[in-house]
Amino acid sequence: MIAQCEARAKEWLSPAFDEETRKEVQAMLDNADKTDLIDAFYRDLEFGTGGLRGIMGAGTNRMNKYIVGMATQGFANYILKAFPGKQCSVVVGHDCRNNGRMFAESVADIFSANGIKVYLFESLRPTPEISFAIRHLGCQAGVNVTASHNPREYNGYKAYWDDGAQVLAPHDVGIIAEVEKVKISDVKWQANKDLIIPIGGEMDWDYIQAVKEAMVDQDVILRQKDLNIVYSPMHGTGRVIVPMALRSWGFQNIHVVPEQMVIDGNFPTVVSPNPENAEAMTLGMKLGTKLNADLVIASDPDADRLAIVCRNSKGEWEILNGNQTCMMFSWYIIANKKKLGQLKGNEFLVKTIVTTEVIAEIAKKNQVEYSDCYTGFKWIANEIRVNEGKKKYIGGGEESFGFLPYDKVRDKDSPASICLICEIAAWARDNGMTLYDLLMNIYKEYGFSREVTINVVRPGKSGADEIKQMMTDFRANPPKDLGGSKICMQKDFQLLEIKTADGVKPLDMPAKSNVLQWFCEDGTKVSVRPSGTEPKIKFYTEVKDPSFKGAADYERCTKAAEQKIEAIKKSLNL
Numbered sequence: 308m309i310a311q312c313e314a315r316a317k318e319w320l321s322p323a324f325d326e327e328t329r330k331e332v333q334a335m336l337d338n339a340d341k342t343d344l345i346d347a348f349y350r351d352l353e354f355g356t357g358g359l360r361g362i363m364g365a366g367t368n369r370m371n372k373y374i375v376g377m378a379t380q381g382f383a384n385y386i387l388k389a390f391p392g393k394q395c396s397v398v399v400g401h402d403c404r405n406n407g408r409m410f411a412e413s414v415a416d417i418f419s420a421n422g423i424k425v426y427l428f429e430s431l432r433p434t435p436e437i438s439f440a441i442r443h444l445g446c447q448a449g450v451n452v453t454a455s456h457n458p459r460e461y462n463g464y465k466a467y468w469d470d471g472a473q474v475l476a477p478h479d480v481g482i483i484a485e486v487e488k489v490k491i492s493d494v495k496w497q498a499n500k501d502l503i504i505p506i507g508g509e510m511d512w513d514y515i516q517a518v519k520e521a522m523v524d525q526d527v528i529l530r531q532k533d534l535n536i537v538y539s540p541m542h543g544t545g546r547v548i549v550p551m552a553l554r555s556w557g558f559q560n561i562h563v564v565p566e567q568m569v570i571d572g573n574f575p576t577v578v579s580p581n582p583e584n585a586e587a588m589t590l591g592m593k594l595g596t597k598l599n600a601d602l603v604i605a606s607d608p609d610a611d612r613l614a615i616v617c618r619n620s621k622g623e624w625e626i627l628n629g630n631q632t633c634m635m636f637s638w639y640i641i642a643n644k645k646k647l648g649q650l651k652g653n654e655f656l657v658k659t660i661v662t663t664e665v666i667a668e669i670a671k672k673n674q675v676e677y678s679d680c681y682t683g684f685k686w687i688a689n690e691i692r693v694n695e696g697k698k699k700y701i702g703g704g705e706e707s708f709g710f711l712p713y714d715k716v717r718d719k720d721s722p723a724s725i726c727l728i729c730e731i732a733a734w735a736r737d738n739g740m741t742l743y744d745l746l747m748n749i750y751k752e753y754g755f756s757r758e759v760t761i762n763v764v765r766p767g768k769s770g771a772d773e774i775k776q777m778m779t780d781f782r783a784n785p786p787k788d789l790g791g792s793k794i795c796m797q798k799d800f801q802l803l804e805i806k807t808a809d810g811v812k813p814l815d816m817p818a819k820s821n822v823l824q825w826f827c828e829d830g831t832k833v834s835v836r837p838s839g840t841e842p843k844i845k846f847y848t849e850v851k852d853p854s855f856k857g858a859a860d861y862e863r864c865t866k867a868a869e870q871k872i873e874a875i876k877k878s879l880n881l
Contacts, residue, residue, distance in 0.1 A: 381489045383423055398440045399449065400434075419499040427505055438718040442716075447469045455609050455612070459574050535598060541574070543608030556729070556730070592616055604728065610722060630849075639727075650675070657702075663756055692717075759869065763845075789833055803816060823835050830850075831871070833846060
């Protein structure tokens with residue numbers, strides 16, 4: 308392995324690479340400890356559930372302008388093969404991360420050098436706006452330079468196809484095949500400036516107008532337009548778009564967290580700019596307390612995910628998890644579209660396989676079709692695509708704080724989702740409730756569940772090997788019970804089969820995926836999958852409690868469920 312990595316690294320000492328890169332590579336070669344060298348060169352970055360993503364630095368397994376350049380050249384080659392004889396066009400954007408603008412301009416230069424027209428956003432923009440622009444402008448593809456909610460040392464490259472969704476098979480495989488053929492010497496770096504068209508404010512306007520299509524009931528917003536909202540963009544791309552969108556919906560009492568309105572790829576006010584982490588919401592809750600806000604909302608740096616904090620029955624701040632958020636969106640869209648006569652019988656919802664089963668109960672009880680799909684929003688976009696013209700998409704989401712409440716975009720959309728959760732809060736207040744009260748009512752009607760995601764981090768080559776072995780071991784020796792609950796069904800999405808006491812049946816999914824799920828007789832559910840974008844293996848746990856009768860039971864049921872989850876961890880040797 309060391310010899311192989313050294314050989315690959317020495318290729319990066321050629322004049323094709325700039326002096327700064329050559330110095331960084333030489334330092335790794337000279338270091339007696341080869342850990343950094345191996346991590347940087349043991350593989351090429353690959354497209355996962357979020358595209359290309361990695362730590363910034365020199366190396367084949369790092370995000371740098373050469374990896375970005377070869378990826379873009381390969382992507383350009385694939386686009387030109389897929390649309391022969393056509394004047395192709397792409398959208399290119401980026402978020403607030405360090406090197407983001409440089410990477411985006413390099414991407415635009417290379418596409419233009421290959422004869423492809425480029426609509427380049429003039430500055431940082433939300434991921435969902437990139438998706439919207441691809442569809443709005445009729446482009447064949449797009450690239451967004453972002454590492455979403457990853458720590459500050461990461462950057463990434465999300466590849467989109469002509470429907471505004473991240474690439475799926477066969478395109479992802481085809482793009483990778485083209486990228487693998489590309490050498491540094493093949494990259495066309497010299498831009499054709501005539502083919503690079505800057506876009507900005509006019510696209511913002513069109514996008515904000517589209518976001519308004521996610522609105523269910525404007526009358527309730529007008530009655531509760533003074534809803535007290537605190538918002539943080541987490542130093543990123545939502546800083547302009549989200550407040551503008553909220554105002555366009557009719558909300559008038561919007562406050563922002565000033566320290567986190569500063570564009571900064573070092574994210575100085577948070578340990579990690581991930582709205583899933585409670586620590587990232589501290590400044591927002593502090594301002595919310597000062598202003599006596601109704602709710603505190605944040606988006607991650609590329610503004611595709613959102614986090615929501617509301618007041619519980621004691622008046623204290625309660626951070627909603629991604630399952631609760633997705634559940635509340637699903638309930639509100641169905642309940643109020645039904646009430647307003649907006650459901651025609653051909654609507655459908657989508658959730659990922661690791662997201663709470665309560666959403667399935669909501670859909671079933673209200674005779675609304677729903678479907679399960681793989682983790683990664685490209686799979687939700689795929690469900691929208693295959694049903695286009697036959698059924699009407701009304702919402703879809705995942706436990707990792709992402710939701711899409713309309714079909715103008717084909718990725719997670721925090722500006723639209725933030726506007727909608729504020730509408731839901733306005734509706735709750737209009738009915739004498741808080742968001743928390745509404746959540747308790749949903750649990751009461753559809754059943755209580757507690758979901759906790761356990762992340763086992765294993766960085767580097769040794770970590771990747773360990774994660775691979777864990778999945779092999781689980782397949783060879785699956786658990787018999789989870790925290791004392793007997794397993795009655797296993798789904799293996801790699802083998803596409805369902806195992807029960809009655810035997811083995813085929814599992815109907817559009818592709819294979821390295822995911823295992825176990826379901827217990829008491830409703831306990833555990834899903835395990837290696838992350839496609841980070842060096843970790845993830846265990847998604849869901850525990851039911853039929854004793855829940857109302858808000859007074861919430862703390863007791865939550866505590867009991869978390870004790871059960873600790874027992875599950877022991878069952879899995881975590």
